[in-house]
Amino acid sequence: MAAIEYSTLVALVQDHPGVLTKAAMLFRRRGYNIASLNVGHSEVPGISRMTIVVEGRGPHIKQCEKQLYKLVEVVKVLDLTEEARVDKEVALIRVSAHSAERAEVVGIARAFDAEIVDVARDSLIVEITASPYTIDRFLEVAGDFGILELTRTGVVSMSRGGNGAK
Amino acid sequence: MSEPKQRTGGQILCDAMRTEGTGAIFGMPGGASLPFYDALYHYADLAHYSMRHEQGAGYAADGYARALNRVGICTATSGPGATNLVTSMASAMMDSVPVIFVTGQVATPFIGSDAFQETDITGVSIPVTKQNYLVKNVEELPQIVAEAFYLARSGRPGPVHIDVPKDVLTDTTDIPTPTDVKIHGYRPAGLGHKRMIQRAAEAINAAEKPVILAGHGIAISEAFDELKELVEKASIPVITTLHGVGNFPESHDLSFGMLGMHGMYYANIAVHECDLIIALGMRFDDRVTGRVKDFAPNANIVHIDIDPAEIEKVVPTAVPIVGDVKLTLGALNPQIESGDRAAWLSRLNSLKADHPSHAIRESEALLPQRVVRNIYEATKGEAKIIGDVGQNQMWAAQHFLYDKPLSFFSAGGLGGMGYSLPAAIGVQIAKPDDTVWSITGDGGLQINIQELAALAEYNLPVKIAVLNNGHLGMIRQWQNRFYEGRLKASVLQNPNFAAVAEAYGVRGISAGSNEDARKAIDEAMAHDGPVLIDFAVDPNEDVFPMVEPGASLAETVEV
Incomplete structure (x- = not known):
């Protein structure tokens, strides 16, 4: 099975009510599948930054970028897919860990530069900030112990070098 | 500069409508929009046309906007008034028509409480408008109205929706409406590269x-x-x-x-x-x-x-x-x-x-194409033609010879039946000295037939040609062609349209032959007021040429 290809778009948007709804509706009605969507403040007051990871590559994504631009609140859209970039995501993972297994889970977490942020009798919460790929690998390994709960923020992306998205 | 003046939300809206110089407002009042109407009461120079359904108001504003290439204005109240606008919003969006839709909303303390006549109409209007606003307080309103008109008419034009809660309409502010609008990130294209x-x-x-x-x-x-x-x-x-x-x-x-x-x-x-x-x-x-x-x-x-x-x-x-x-x-x-x-x-x-596709064959029976051509001849081509949707729309586009720009209008993108009559009202108001013909069908007319009341009230000399074939003609054409003639729900039992028109106070004429048709058109042209002609046209006539669904232009068929 061919792996699904993804594109990473960054949209700088005016921080108005309803902007997230408008962007989300646009993706839905034009048939784009969102893998993750993250919104937060940017360096400019009043401008939020969305990182959108969407299924597909090529002209289909170019059209998506143009449609995003048509939203009046959208100030700028960057396609980082082909750019050298930093992709980071935070995951909180509750891993099943009885006392006998605890040290082993802690050891794996350390190997991934993850932190143990909560310890209970039968489980640990691991916080990992990494690329989605690294988080996936951690989940695969931690899966042997049993993953009781998982939450991921979705990716935030920034291109490497230069002066940013001015 | 005059002193900053306290204005209510309603006055801010009316001032903007006046400044934009559009002069005509199409709408229907309701509970939540009462304060707007109370403000409007004092603006004698702003003509308000009372339509009988909000969709009709939206289409009338659409026709008005197209005829003048200016911004049209439409108003409705909250809840049902606002939801009734949605089809005309979608139509203006598809056809890039600049219309400002102003809706009343329940007062801000009630928003989100499922109050009487409350609808999340800005939630509904997102995909069918170029931009929309829910005004949270009166201080925002001057900027919003200025942006709304600017967005509607600039770049690729389109509908803009402003949802104004009742208390925002009565609250006051001294903030003036900006005359120069800049929107960060919105740069309509000018000269190409x-x-x-x-x-x-x-x-x-x-x-x-x-x-x-x-x-x-x-x-x-x-x-x-x-x-x-x-x-x-x-x-x-x-x-x-x-x-x-x-x-x-x-x-x-x-x-x-x-x-x-x-x-x-x-x-x-x-x-x-x-x-x-x-x-x-x-x-x-x-x-x-x-x-x-x-x-x-x-x-x-x-x-x-x-x-x-x-x-x-x-x-x-x-x-x-x-x-x-x-x-x-x-x-x-x-x-x-x-x-x-x-x-x-x-x-x-x-x-x-x-392959003279524009030619019309001779026929004993009254052909709908012939009616269109007769209207062309009777008006010497000097008319604004407003098609509805379906067969009548295609015949109106094909068989009137359009030598003048901005003379044919139809809801081509959304394809909403019921467009022609209310849009023709808007066109006639925009162009009071022009001859305006609504060319519609017996199906489409019924969708907004209530606007005959507005037509009569304002005594607008719109002429309505109903190409009555007793069917949803285009549906019948497709059922015959692609569904082996299984006519399901496409045959219509119609009222006597001429009598209906008369009941509304519009001159009604029925015509069933080629001779009747010509006479009726002449009579309509001679009458200084609205006229509806019910043309009993050949019920089996189809629209050609045709590119069947899935075919290429090279495969255009002529019968």
């Missing part, structure tokens, strides 16, 4: 078999003279889209009619055979292209459009130009070389002679 224009000129000068596809953008930017200059200088045949009808005089030797699903045979074949398409302010709608993969297989495409998202949305483009078509043609034309393209034009003229 210089290098691309040069490439377009090279492509046009090198083309042996070019065609121009002139779309709605020509009408919106009023680039009629620029188009004519390009066409005549380089002898390029002009084909229009449905919304481009009238962009170029149809009686001109270089006019080859409309293309598409019910376009002229020769127009469709010309597009199929051409080596260059110069697409001006159009968007390669599926009704235009037929089967996309076989669309104009030998042609490169030069595409000028103000909306970047339309470029390469449907077809690959050799020379993409994002720009205002009027400004861009102004820069392109001086780079165009004269030419006669005699061989190509001779090919198209012989196609036209062999």
Whole structure:
């Protein structure tokens, strides 16, 4: 099975009510599948930054970028897919860990530069900030112990070098 | 500068409507919009036309906006008033018509409480408007109204919706309405890219078999003279889209009619055979292209459009130009070389002679096409024609010879039946001295027939031609053609439309023969007021030519 290809778009948007709804509706009605969507403040007051990871590559994504631009609140859209970039995501993972297994889970977490942020009798919460790929690998390994709960923020992306998205 | 003045939300709206100079408001009041109407009471120079359904108000504002290329205004109350507007919002969005939709909303403390006549109408209007606003306090309103009018008319025009809670309409502020609006990140295109224009000129000068596809953008930017200059200088045949009808005089030797699903045979074949398409302010709608993969297989495409998202949305483009078509043609034309393209034009003229799609056969029975042609002859072509949707719309586009721009309007994009009558009211108000004909069907008329009341109230001299074939004609045509004649729900039992019209106070005439039809049209033209003519046309007549669904333009059929 061919792996699904993804594109990473960054949209700088005016921080108005309803902007997230408008962007989300646009993706839905034009048939784009969102893998993750993250919104937060940017360096400019009043401008939020969305990182959108969407299924597909090529002209289909170019059209998506143009449609995003048509939203009046959208100030700028960057396609980082082909750019050298930093992709980071935070995951909180509750891993099943009885006392006998605890040290082993802690050891794996350390190997991934993850932190143990909560310890209970039968489980640990691991916080990992990494690329989605690294988080996936951690989940695969931690899966042997049993993953009781998982939450991921979705990716935030920034291109490497230069002066940013001015 | 005068002293800052305290104004209510309602006054801020009325002042903006006055400043924008549109002069006419189409609407229906309701509980939540009462304070707006109370403010409007004191603005004697703003004419308010009471429509009988909010959809009719939206379409009337649409017709008004198109006829003048100015912003139209429509108002409704919250809840049901607002939801009734949605179809006309969607239509204005699809057809790039600048209309400001103002809705009342329940007072801010009640928002989100499922209050009486509360609907999350800005939630509903997102995908059917260019921009929408829920005004949270009166201090925001001056900026919002200024932005709304600016957005509606600039760039690719479109509907803008402002939802104003009842308390915002009565609250006051001294904040003035800004006269200069800038929206961060919103930059409507102006003149296209210089290098691309040069490439377009090279492509046009090198083309042996070019065609121009002139779309709605020509009408919106009023680039009629620029188009004519390009066409005549380089002898390029002009084909229009449905919304481009009238962009170029149809009686001109270089006019080859409309293309598409019910376009002229020769127009469709010309597009199929051409080596260059110069697409001006159009968007390669599926009704235009037929089967996309076989669309104009030998042609490169030069595409000028103000909306970047339309470029390469449907077809690959050799020379993409994002720009205002009027400004861009102004820069392109001086780079165009004269030419006669005699061989190509001779090919198209012989196609036209062999396949005269515009011709109407002689018939004992009253043909709907003949009615349209009779109206053309009776008005000497000097009329605004507002089609509805379906067969009547296609016949109205095909069989009236449009020599003047901005003379044919229809809800081509959304295809909402019921458009013609209320839109004709808007057109007549915009153009009080023009002859306005609504050409509609017996199905479409019923959808907004209540607007006969508005027509009578304002005594507007709109003439309504009902091409009554007792069917949802286009549905019947498709059921006959593609569903082996299983006519389900497409046969209509109709009222006596002439009697209905009379009951509303509109002169009603019935006509069933060729002779009756001509007389009725003359009588209608002579009558100084609204007239409805119910034409009992041949119920089996279908629209041709036709590009069947899934077929290419090359496969246009004539019967």
